[in-house]
Amino acid sequence: MDPVRRQHGRRIGSWAGAATAALALTVTAIGPASASSASSAASAADVNNASNAGFESGLSGWTCSAGSGTTVSSPVRTGAAALKATPGGQDNARCTQTVAVVPDSTYTLGAWVQGGYAYLGVTGTGTTDVSTWTPDSTTWKQLSTTFRTGPSTTSVTVYTHGWYGQPAYYADDISVQGPDGGGGDDGEQPSVPSAPAGLSVSGTTSSSVSLSWNAVSGATGYSVYRDGTKVTAVTGTSATVTGLSAATSYSFQATATNAAGESVKSAAVTARTTESGDSGGADLPKHAVTGYWQNFNNGATVQKLSDVPSAYDIIAVAFADATTTPGAVTFDLDSAGLNGYTVDQFKADIKAKQAAGKKVIISVGGEKGTVSVADAASATNFANSVHSLMQTYGFDGVDIDLENGLNATYMTQALRALSAKAGPEMILTMAPQTIDMQSTSGSYFQTALNVKDILTVVNMQYYNSGSMLGCDGKVYSQGSVDFLTALACVQLEGGLSPSQVGIGTPASTRAAGSGYVAPSVVNNALDCLTKLTNCGSFKPSKAYPDLRGAMTWSTNWDATAGNSWSSAVGPHVDALP
Numbered sequence: 001m002d003p004v005r006r007q008h009g010r011r012i013g014s015w016a017g018a019a020t021a022a023l024a025l026t027v028t029a030i031g032p033a034s035a036s037s038a039s040s041a042a043s044a045a046d047v048n049n050a051s052n053a054g055f056e057s058g059l060s061g062w063t064c065s066a067g068s069g070t071t072v073s074s075p076v077r078t079g080a081a082a083l084k085a086t087p088g089g090q091d092n093a094r095c096t097q098t099v100a101v102v103p104d105s106t107y108t109l110g111a112w113v114q115g116g117y118a119y120l121g122v123t124g125t126g127t128t129d130v131s132t133w134t135p136d137s138t139t140w141k142q143l144s145t146t147f148r149t150g151p152s153t154t155s156v157t158v159y160t161h162g163w164y165g166q167p168a169y170y171a172d173d174i175s176v177q178g179p180d181g182g183g184g185d186d187g188e189q190p191s192v193p194s195a196p197a198g199l200s201v202s203g204t205t206s207s208s209v210s211l212s213w214n215a216v217s218g219a220t221g222y223s224v225y226r227d228g229t230k231v232t233a234v235t236g237t238s239a240t241v242t243g244l245s246a247a248t249s250y251s252f253q254a255t256a257t258n259a260a261g262e263s264v265k266s267a268a269v270t271a272r273t274t275e276s277g278d279s280g281g282a283d284l285p286k287h288a289v290t291g292y293w294q295n296f297n298n299g300a301t302v303q304k305l306s307d308v309p310s311a312y313d314i315i316a317v318a319f320a321d322a323t324t325t326p327g328a329v330t331f332d333l334d335s336a337g338l339n340g341y342t343v344d345q346f347k348a349d350i351k352a353k354q355a356a357g358k359k360v361i362i363s364v365g366g367e368k369g370t371v372s373v374a375d376a377a378s379a380t381n382f383a384n385s386v387h388s389l390m391q392t393y394g395f396d397g398v399d400i401d402l403e404n405g406l407n408a409t410y411m412t413q414a415l416r417a418l419s420a421k422a423g424p425e426m427i428l429t430m431a432p433q434t435i436d437m438q439s440t441s442g443s444y445f446q447t448a449l450n451v452k453d454i455l456t457v458v459n460m461q462y463y464n465s466g467s468m469l470g471c472d473g474k475v476y477s478q479g480s481v482d483f484l485t486a487l488a489c490v491q492l493e494g495g496l497s498p499s500q501v502g503i504g505t506p507a508s509t510r511a512a513g514s515g516y517v518a519p520s521v522v523n524n525a526l527d528c529l530t531k532l533t534n535c536g537s538f539k540p541s542k543a544y545p546d547l548r549g550a551m552t553w554s555t556n557w558d559a560t561a562g563n564s565w566s567s568a569v570g571p572h573v574d575a576l577p
Contacts, residue, residue, distance in 0.1 A: 464515055
């Protein structure tokens with residue numbers, strides 16, 4: 001083994017081109033309405049002002065750049081047609097429509113999208129132009145935002161577009177809901193939507209229940225009720241209710257909402273949270289610090305496990321290696337590289353850390369890791385071999401740090417098989433690169449969601465990545481508090497529980513090729529996400545006080561820098577709400 005090569009995320013990518021996401025669109029003016037007609041429209045019931053909103057008349061009323069748009073009969077959300085727009089080259093498949101509106105009025109812009117990255121927005125409002133977006137989705141997903149027209153605005157340009165180099169996106173049921181501007185073809189007042197069908201429980205932990213339901217035609221949002229009390233409102237068809245008690249049964253219902261009102265409640269479903277020990281890491285502190293310990297010497301301080309500061313709650317031993325058996329892994333302590341550290345000392349140090357309330361897990365992968373779990377047989381081999389390492393060394397669980405791709409189907413199968421062998425106390429962590437968690441349809445994100453009920457924490461690597469998209473659709477450069485918070489928001493809004501999200505940063509400038517931030521910046525990001533304080537330009541829509549904590553690469557590089565990372569971040573994590 002070449003010990004120098006084994007380190008976190010050295011893949012350096014850049015999405016610098018993302019800065020061109022918001023492209024200017026031309027607004028075609030429509031003759032101004034008279035004062036009397038504007039007053040009449042403003043007092044009338046809200047309507048959908050978009051024409052051919054469901055693409056039932058082909059592309060009539062719509063213009064798509066570079067011939068990128070067409071209509072298809074599948075997939076469709078309602079009716080018999082939907083828009084399919086395919087980015088190509090330097091074209092992002094922008095489709096636009098000029099919509100007549102009433103001055104000084106508020107409108108809700110909405111659309112249902114599927115497929116590749118999809119953006120929805122409006123220009124020419126006369127006030128503040130707005131947009132929203134979503135990563136690629138395998139099912140229909142609703143986008144929604146609001147805007148207000150200026151005192152002389154009589155038309156706006158509504159647009160959808162995809163992303164360069166990404167697959168085609170689909171759009172259906174586009175709406176510009178508000179006072180009748182006289183140009184739409186939907187003059188009907190919206191009716192109260194029907195109750196959501198298909199409400200089901202998609203996952204549970206000791207403190208949360210995840211729910212999903214079928215989309216309701218005409219709905220612009222949904223509310224979730226716990227034991228008859230409204231607990232959250234969302235725009236999509238899933239939600240996670242947190243702050244629950246362990247081993248407790250709850251009843252849940254959902255309603256659909258739009259401008260006309262709220263539906264009756266759906267049929268109720270009952271969910272019981274797990275016992276405190278039934279989800280990975282439930283006996284960890286509410287907020288935890290993870291550090292990677294290097295089983296090799298690459299110039300950082302060589303450590304025994306006993307040298308790792310007590311600030312670290314989870315110690316990930318890096319790394320397990322692939323064997324010649326597909327999916328199987330092994331671990332050999334590098335005693336020679338670690339100044340004669342013996343296996344017996346290593347095992348004794350694991351027990352000592354556990355006696356002090358810490359968790360020690362084996363990390364699989366790293367930058368050069370070649371472990372591949374691509375079929376049922378390799379999934380079984382992975383589960384069996386990791387479980388064997390847990391029994392041999394006393395590891396509490398496993399960390400998935402596969403930076404060269406993974407198969408969501410078979411990695412899910414492997415982790416569930418491992419959990420069945422190891423029991424409910426198993427710690428399961430992941431350390432994906434930023435690019436791996438940009439979209440819920442990505443294999444890493446899919447795997448995390450697939451095993452959410454046994455997942456302890458995802459500590460994304462906020463380094464060696466270049467610029468990335470935040471949950472607000474804006475581009476952020478690494479090395480800032482905004483990069484940490486806006487990208488964490490993608491995971492928090494994408495379905496992970498706050499207790500399953502951690503911030504991963506380098507312990508020193510030498511620990512990564514790029515993306516180092518001072519410990520104070522890490523602490524500011526933690527404050528922003530948990531308390532909405534010390535934020536940069538990005539501020540989450542709400543606080544996430546249950547955020548799990550922070551991770552660093554590595555305890556060895558931290559020691560090289562005088563343990564400046566753990567001595568600053570550790571106490572701060574412990575003091576979070």
